Amino acid sequence: MTDVALTKKPGLRELKVNNPFMLFLTAKIISRFGDSIDSIAYSWMVYLLTGSKVLMGTLFALNFVPGILFSLFTGVLVDRWNPRMIVMLADLSRGIMVIITGLLYWRGLLLPWHLFLFTFINSTFECFAMPAEMSLVPRILPKNLLLSGNSVSSSAGRIAELAGLATAGALIGLIGMSGAIIIDGLTFVISALLIACIRVPLEPTTQTSTSNQPTTYFQEFKVGLKFITSHKLLLIIMCVATFVNLCLTPFNVLNTVYVKELLHAGPIGLSILGTSLISGMLISGLWLSVKGSNFRKSVLIVSGFIILSINYALLFIPVAFPIYPLYSAAIFIFGMGIAVPLVSTPTATYLMEVTPKEMLGRVGSLFNMVCTCAMPVGSLIAGSVAEFIPVHMLYLILGGLLMIPVFFLITQKNFMKV
Numbered sequence: 001m002t003d004v005a006l007t008k009k010p011g012l013r014e015l016k017v018n019n020p021f022m023l024f025l026t027a028k029i030i031s032r033f034g035d036s037i038d039s040i041a042y043s044w045m046v047y048l049l050t051g052s053k054v055l056m057g058t059l060f061a062l063n064f065v066p067g068i069l070f071s072l073f074t075g076v077l078v079d080r081w082n083p084r085m086i087v088m089l090a091d092l093s094r095g096i097m098v099i100i101t102g103l104l105y106w107r108g109l110l111l112p113w114h115l116f117l118f119t120f121i122n123s124t125f126e127c128f129a130m131p132a133e134m135s136l137v138p139r140i141l142p143k144n145l146l147l148s149g150n151s152v153s154s155s156a157g158r159i160a161e162l163a164g165l166a167t168a169g170a171l172i173g174l175i176g177m178s179g180a181i182i183i184d185g186l187t188f189v190i191s192a193l194l195i196a197c198i199r200v201p202l203e204p205t206t207q208t209s210t211s212n213q214p215t216t217y218f219q220e221f222k223v224g225l226k227f228i229t230s231h232k233l234l235l236i237i238m239c240v241a242t243f244v245n246l247c248l249t250p251f252n253v254l255n256t257v258y259v260k261e262l263l264h265a266g267p268i269g270l271s272i273l274g275t276s277l278i279s280g281m282l283i284s285g286l287w288l289s290v291k292g293s294n295f296r297k298s299v300l301i302v303s304g305f306i307i308l309s310i311n312y313a314l315l316f317i318p319v320a321f322p323i324y325p326l327y328s329a330a331i332f333i334f335g336m337g338i339a340v341p342l343v344s345t346p347t348a349t350y351l352m353e354v355t356p357k358e359m360l361g362r363v364g365s366l367f368n369m370v371c372t373c374a375m376p377v378g379s380l381i382a383g384s385v386a387e388f389i390p391v392h393m394l395y396l397i398l399g400g401l402l403m404i405p406v407f408f409l410i411t412q413k414n415f416m417k418v
Contacts, residue, residue: 020140020198025153027194031091032157034187036164036278038098040271041172041180045105047256050112059115063375066124074128074365079224079358083132083139088195090129094122095188098181106178127365134364138352140198150345150352151289158282165275224362231354233415234367237301237347240405241371244305244343247398249378250391251312251336258391262319263326276330280337288345297346298409298418304342305406311335313399319392350418 046059077086101118104110141149172180228234259269292300314332318325355363385394409415 023194023198027191029156029160030187031191032160033164034184036161037168037180038184040168041177045177063123066127083135086132088192090125091188092192093125095185097122098185102178102181131365135360155285158278161278168271242374246374246378249375250382253382254391265326273333276334277337280334281340284338284341298416300342300346304339308339309402313396316392316396
């Protein structure tokens, strides 16, 4: 007990004086601020431009296609290349594409096919950035600081998102949706510049092999695949995450429809719900950074799934019993926000802890690829089903289905020991 108490405070102090981590943290805060503004402006722009639930679902599905197509290659490349450089170039490239999107919308030249093209390109850059960030963080932080670092990074990002959501409505009213989207693009550019300032000596393990012969991309990919398939707990977590993503995709796809058509609110209403979600994630992330190490990761994950399931299903109530519907929905979405870090932070930390650093790019990329495979399917289904089933009924059904992984995980003795 004494050892735990002594290690927590120095850990937080070590994070403050770790210059590479602070640069990384600042970059993520800035880009998260822009993303939160963009999440309101972009989703509303897509809804106005397409006016179709099916097209919205298709566009959301496309967002995950590059990750599925290219993750077989990006993980190997990330392990071979400098992850800091990959994150920097990916952020810079995404910033340029987002700025172009905003400029085209401002000039009235943006068409639906542009959205599909730009979404595919941005998602391609992102499928490089995600495993690169996962590979970069353990090079910046020692293993004993990973949970605290991930929690602090998550919490700081939530604060930035809250600030962005709080100003989104006023900003859109002041400079328009195109201006808000351009601001998001500029935050990516600033993030890239900060990442460029990070100096981290790369370990020579990325160049080592079990033999002196050079390895091919396919051989390195097979090593990462073998690691995941031989690690039963990673397989369990990965399968559960895939199922959960399938169930949550309609919430991401249809949230704008839920707000506009069922809650009868506009962009401000979308901003209120987004603020509630991020507030819950922030509070949960801050709690994890202080108290998370007192609990087993399995307990945190299962608790998160239970909270997520209940609050997701309860989104049925504001529509079925419309008493202050927007604010009652905000309460339930706040609960969903509480659940997200309880699941995601321990999962990411466990993956970083059990995976050798020289394999994090491959393993992280494969893990993300499998987990996101369900999301394009869920997006297409959500857009189609919503034409026949009310969105709030769909939320009720899917919230109930999220209890399935809870019952499954508590029966896995090895998992419950994590």
